[in-house]
Amino acid sequence: MLCRRVCIKLKKYFISGQNHSKYSVISSVLEKAKIGEVAEIKGWVKSLRIQKDHIFADVNDGSCAQKLQILIPKHLKTDALTYGSSVHIAGKLSKSPRGQLELLAENVTVLGKCVVLDGYPFNPRTAHPPEYVRQYLHLRSRTxxxxxxxxxxxxxxxxxxxxxxxxxxxxxxxxxxxxxxxxxxxxVFKVQPENDETIKVMMQEGCNRDTVYFGTKTYLTxxxxxxxxxxxxxxxxxxxxxxxxxxxxxxxxxxxxxxxxxxxxxxxxxxxxxxxxxxxxxxxxxxxxxxxxxxxxxxxxxxxxxxxxxxxxxxxxxxxxxxxxxxxxxxxxxxxxxxxxxxxxxxxxxxxxxxxxxxxxxxxxxxxxxxxxxxxxxxxxxxxxxxxxxxxxxxxxxxxxxxxxxxxxxxxxxxxxxxxxxxxxxxxxxxxxxxxxxxxxxxxxxxxxxxxxxxxxxxxxxx
Amino acid sequence: MLCRRVCIKLKKYFISGQNHSKYSVISSVLEKAKIGEVAEIKGWVKSLRIQKDHIFADVNDGSCAQKLQILIPKHLKTDALTYGSSVHIAGKLSKSPRGQLELLAENVTVLGKCVVLDGYPFNPRTAHPPEYVRQYLHLRSRTxxxxxxxxxxxxxxxxxxxxxxxxxxxxxxxxxxxxxxxxxxxxVFKVQPENDETIKVMMQEGCNRDTVYFGTKTYLTxxxxxxxxxxxxxxxxxxxxxxxxxxxxxxxxxxxxxxxxxxxxxxxxxxxxxxxxxxxxxxxxxxxxxxxxxxxxxxxxxxxxxxxxxxxxxxxxxxxxxxxxxxxxxxxxxxxxxxxxxxxxxxxxxxxxxxxxxxxxxxxxxxxxxxxxxxxxxxxxxxxxxxxxxxxxxxxxxxxxxxxxxxxxxxxxxxxxxxxxxxxxxxxxxxxxxxxxxxxxxxxxxxxxxxxxxxxxxxxxxx
Structure with missing residues (x-):
């Protein structure tokens, strides 16, 4: 059973490889991390402000209401780094001039692009009305x-x-x-099997499509x-x-x-x-x-x-x-x-x-x-x-x-x-x-x- | 708004009236109560052993696996106190000769009778097989x-x-x-409304009973x-x-x-x-x-x-x-x-x-x-x-x-x-x-x- 030992070794390697940072989510960075510490976060870009030498990105990962502000040196900016993209960012924690915790990015990887013009329904810094957001149920958790x-x-x-x-x-x-x-x-809603083959096999005298499966009409509670x-x-x-x-x-x-x-x-x-x-x-x-x-x-x-x-x-x-x-x-x-x-x-x-x-x-x-x-x-x-x-x-x-x-x-x-x-x-x-x-x-x-x-x-x- | 004050008074009376005992369930009596304390329990009689001067009853209330042994003086025994009946018992906690916690009943009220011969499917001190118990789903929690x-x-x-x-x-x-x-x-199971009137009112061209309610065929996940x-x-x-x-x-x-x-x-x-x-x-x-x-x-x-x-x-x-x-x-x-x-x-x-x-x-x-x-x-x-x-x-x-x-x-x-x-x-x-x-x-x-x-x-x- 060689496989087991190999796997355990791989696991250990893998786990240590993942743990550069003590904090796995933004909520714990904001709660516990200290200035000067290394942090590694993964999340979605909520807004970008491009300045002369730097880019400010606000990133949220769903763990809390707050966003973490990221200061990205311009040479780390790629075309893929846009509003809505998913990112993996490592760097050191610092304090902004306004006293806010921010991350000085040393490494920025865009995991998934987000081209707004290609049909993404949301826009940065826009409070879309709930009825509008509701049309895009599958993306609603991004708001x-x-x-x-x-x-x-x-x-x-x-x-x-x-x-x-x-x-x-x-x-x-x-x-x-x-x-x-x-x-x-x-x-009430009533329930019956969808599959005609199942119904055929299970059919007994005195039953119909409504009663064939359970032997009685069946409803949702x-x-x-x-x-x-x-x-x-x-x-x-x-x-x-x-x-x-x-x-x-x-x-x-x-x-x-x-x-x-x-x-x-x-x-x-x-x-x-x-x-x-x-x-x-x-x-x-x-x-x-x-x-x-x-x-x-x-x-x-x-x-x-x-x-x-x-x-x-x-x-x-x-x-x-x-x-x-x-x-x-x-x-x-x-x-x-x-x-x-x-x-x-x-x-x-x-x-x-x-x-x-x-x-x-x-x-x-x-x-x-x-x-x-x-x-x-x-x-x-x-x-x-x-x-x-x-x-x-x-x-x-x-x-x-x-x-x-x-x-x-x-x-x-x-x-x-x-x-x-x-x-x-x-x-x-x-x-x-x-x-x-x-x-x-x-x-x-x-x-x-x-x-x-x-x-x-x-x-x-x-x- | 007289009613409010009256209600609050009634509530206070009611609550104090309920709290003779510090323990509301048998699990907390067994965990925390001390010899000599007053206890009041409510539950179901799991077995009765009738002796010369006393009756021993084992009572369980669902809060834990254990039963509490109750020592009932014979003059408190009524015909209604049988296996399966629900009871309200107050008394003092004591230790049995075997060192087990037991309750010396001072007050026994049968809340609900249980006449086994009238169709109750379970018997005292009997381990009924699961297939048998499964026939009586509504009473299964009593086992x-x-x-x-x-x-x-x-x-x-x-x-x-x-x-x-x-x-x-x-x-x-x-x-x-x-x-x-x-x-x-x-x-899969499919779902449709049961009510013909609802179906009639909601029916649109191109729909059938399967699609009329949601506009699409709908299944259970x-x-x-x-x-x-x-x-x-x-x-x-x-x-x-x-x-x-x-x-x-x-x-x-x-x-x-x-x-x-x-x-x-x-x-x-x-x-x-x-x-x-x-x-x-x-x-x-x-x-x-x-x-x-x-x-x-x-x-x-x-x-x-x-x-x-x-x-x-x-x-x-x-x-x-x-x-x-x-x-x-x-x-x-x-x-x-x-x-x-x-x-x-x-x-x-x-x-x-x-x-x-x-x-x-x-x-x-x-x-x-x-x-x-x-x-x-x-x-x-x-x-x-x-x-x-x-x-x-x-x-x-x-x-x-x-x-x-x-x-x-x-x-x-x-x-x-x-x-x-x-x-x-x-x-x-x-x-x-x-x-x-x-x-x-x-x-x-x-x-x-x-x-x-x-x-x-x-x-x-x-x-």
Whole structure:
């Protein structure tokens, strides 16, 4: 086995050959490096300023919002060194006359050219509008605005997992494919195999293209809640963060066909107040932590955005009836039941902090929500309303009475869900929160399509 | 806004009312509590032993592998207190004659009955075979074996995110819905809206049910790699951990229709050795850390399982030709090209540690893999072979030469992928790793259907 030893030698050579510099990314150069040290960076040229003897290049590698300024002696400049090109630059760190850290280039290699006239859609020092950038999904991570959004999304996701791990919640992968057909109000995607040969081989009597593969019609999930409840009734507190789907014909700035939901189910939860506590604590944690870790990105996305003041205030709770009364007094009520988007935003504006609306009329909410002990026409459900998006969280206690649930069960296919109440049942409550909506509120992003790398909406499934 | 103050008061009352005990779950009682302290636990009765004056109950709440032994005075026993019932028990911590921590119950409330004769599928002190338990997916988390698996899966996932965060990789949500049709070798699921009304409203000339919603045929992803490459070429190192799908008609112990893939793309990666380094380091980290954090769960899943010895040895590297030679000498070669499952396991058995197979014939591998600089009939690809499952990781350097990639591009729909090589291109390499296969190797689980909460495979999409 000669090969192994050779490989190990090669590896050692290779690794030492790569480690001229202590810093692998620009964020660590900016954080840790000292004047006089050698640094080697790889990234993309964001702008070039050509002077008499030198060229100033701003280079970013995606690791942070900041660019590193590079001072390049003119004799190292080649035609390939342009805006948008990828470069490998080695040199010594120094301080610019303005006191800024800069790299004095000793070696410049252009890894990949970028000829703007050959169809590159972006221009230096130009803030292209998000709708324009969205046309070039595959190159969108090259823009300052969008790469900052992806860093914030990464941080927000990390903080979510940190939060729940610190509270001993288990992360559960609820399924994407499901045979439950009763939750999406008809607005679901169905799934079948593409390959005719597979269908032919698997076909059995009584089946059709929709049922041949799984033996039942199969849909993309609209929520992992019912599945979470099943695990919660054996293992305690659980959560999931994954993709969910709606086949709605909606092209609003608040809707996507594929989006991420954070859903949590709390074991032994007997009061809606406990649920509110968890939601309020979670949201404050996420906003405070993400501002702490990604302030530069937040300002890059919107220089006028500020950390919200409500993170050290109590959220307000209104019952549905109280909320409707307030709207009535403001002349914002119609004959229609429920609270629409405009009304949601009016309530947030009135309260100045996020608002829980609780005690909802039973008919407006889902079958699994627990009948209120105070009023049998109401359920122990809540919506949390926030600026920009209105509703960002929906939750409830779950009906844990076997007979009451049986009467409301929409389909026999959910007998498994009913049976959870039969054996060692416990009271639970939970909530769902749209990750993209949180991104909108957090970063002040008006269109939800700019909160995730590859948005899908009606007539749009590029790449 | 009276409601707000009332709510805050209620909250305070409620919270203090809940906090008799310092410990909310059994894992923290076992870790931190002291003899003589008050404790309050909620969980499920795993076994009952009735003695003359007392009852011994073992209670578990899902927070850890261990059960807490409860000593219940006979007068607190009710008919509802049975195996499988859910209970709320308060009392004082003490030491059993055997030196074990136990709770002397002062208060026992049965929250949910469990009448085994009424259809509960599990029995006390019985190790039901996994195939039997799998028939009751909704109750599976109640079994010791399966709840241990879910805790390990949760820990493994957390360690993956820790690893990549510590190395400055960004987590990217690659899309589940995609219009790319060329990667799944035909074995893909297609997606369309279920609702006829939606289809009617959205229908345009030239469209059919398959294309009406997105304007193009839409599939469930088989890999996030191409999308990761797009982000990597603007932001550096990235990874994704999410669901992927195959519409294969396979019912083996190694295949699922919906499974989780960890995929990473490494920026500025010019050598397959660097890729091997990352994979080897990652796998060792995951195995060592998960054994550290979840040893009791590992033994609960398989009491004969041990932490692998290869975590402090070097993996072996063989070229494809070398691997075939070894198989030939062992009389295991056929005329067929490639390396089949039996051969994979023979190579692992021969080498005693995980084995990288590199330098693959071009025709056996995907269009995006980089032509080897040493031999134009080969590509710089790798498979990593491990015990139990054979291949667990596949990876390659990516073809970064525009002209070579253009000649191999399987569809015009991937022009966006080609264009990534045109503007500020960089060399990258990456790999994909099946999370469920890692779970199989880590926990010694023979059937992949037992590695995730809700397995989907041909003819099976329960819940």
């Amino acid at each position: 300052n605005y969008f790469s900052a959004i992806l860093r914030v999304r990464n941080a927000l996701t990390r903080h979510i997992h940190e939060y729940f791990a610190s509270k001993n919640y288990l992360h559960i992968n609820t399924p994407i494919l499901t045979s439950n057909d009763c939750e999406g109000a008809g607005e 609209v929520s992992g809640q019912l599945h979470l409840e099943s695990i919660c009734r054996g293992m305690g507190n659980v959560y999931t963060l994954g993709p969910t789907f709606r086949a709605e014909n909606s092209r609003s700035r608040l809707h996507l066909s594929e989006f991420y939901m954070l859903e949590a189910e709390i074991a032994f939860c007997e009061s809606i107040l406990k649920l509110q506590d968890v939601i309020e604590d979670l949201l404050k944690y996420l906003f405070v932590e993400t501002w702490n870790t990604n302030e530069s990105d937040m300002f890059l996305i919107d220089k006028n955005n500020r950390a919200p003041k409500w993170t050290n205030k109590d959220f307000i709770t209104l019952t549905y009836d109280e909320a409707r009364n307030i709207l009535d007094k403001k002349g914002l009520i119609s004959t229609e039941e429920g609270i629409n988007k405009e009304q949601e935003l009016a309530l947030v504006d009135y309260c100045k902090v996020p608002v829980f609306v609780t005690q909802w009329p039973k008919d407006l909410k889902s079958f699994y929500m627990k009948e209120s002990p105070l009023d049998s026409t109401k359920v122990d459900a809540l919506d949390l309303l926030a600026p920009i998006t209105g509703e960002i969280v929906g939750g409830s206690l779950r009906e844990d009475n076997y007979d009451k649930l049986k009467r409301k069960l929409p389909s026999e296919q959910l007998n498994w869900y009913l049976e959870l109440r039969k054996f060692g049942n416990i009271p639970t409550g939970g909530f769902g929160l749209g990750l993209e909506r949180i991104m909108q509120v957090l970063c002040n992003i008006s269109n939800i399509k700019d909160t995730l790398p590859f948005p899908r909406w009606p007539h749009n499934c590029d790449m | 010791n074996y399966f709840s241990a698996i879910l805790r390990v899966r949760n820990a493994l996932t957390r360690h993956i995110h820790e690893y990549f965060a510590s190395k400055n990789y960004l987590h990217i949500n690659t899309p589940i819905l995609t219009s790319n049709d060329c990667e799944g070798a035909g074995e 088989v890999s996030g790699q191409l999308h990761l490459e797009s982000i990597c070429r603007g932001m550096g190192n990235v990874y994704t951990l999410g669901p992927t799908f195959r519409a294969e008609n396979s019912r083996s112990r190694l295949h699922l229709s919906e499974f989780y893939m960890l995929e990473a793309e490494i920026a500025f990666c010019e050598s397959i050795l660097k890729l091997q380094d990352v994979i080897e380091d990652l796998l060792k980290y995951l195995f060592v850390e998960t054994w550290n954090t979840n040893e009791s769960d590992m033994f609960l899943i398989d009491k004969n399982n041990r932490a692998p010895k290869w975590t402090n040895k070097d993996f072996i590297t063989l070229t494809y030709d070398e691997a075939r030679n070894i198989l030939d000498k062992k009389g295991l070669i056929s005329t067929e090209e490639g390396i089949n499952k039996e051969q994979e396991l023979a190579l692992v058995d021969y080498c005693k540690v995980p084995v990288f197979v590199t330098q693959w014939p071009k025709d056996l591998k995907s269009f995006y893999m980089k032509e080897s600089p040493l031999d134009s009939t080969k590509v710089d690809a790798l498979d990593l072979l491990a015990p139990i499952t054979g291949e667990i990781v596949g990876g390659s350097l990516r073809e970064d030469n525009y002209d070579k990639l253009k000649r191999k591009l399987p569809s015009e729909q991937l022009n966006w992928y080609l264009e990534l090589r045109k503007f500020g291109n960089i060399p990258t390499g990456g790999f994909g790793l099946g999370l469920e296969r890692i779970m199989q190797v880590l926990c010694n689980i023979s059937n992949i259907k037992d590695t995730l909460p809700f397995p989907r495979w041909p003819h099976n999409c329960d819940m």
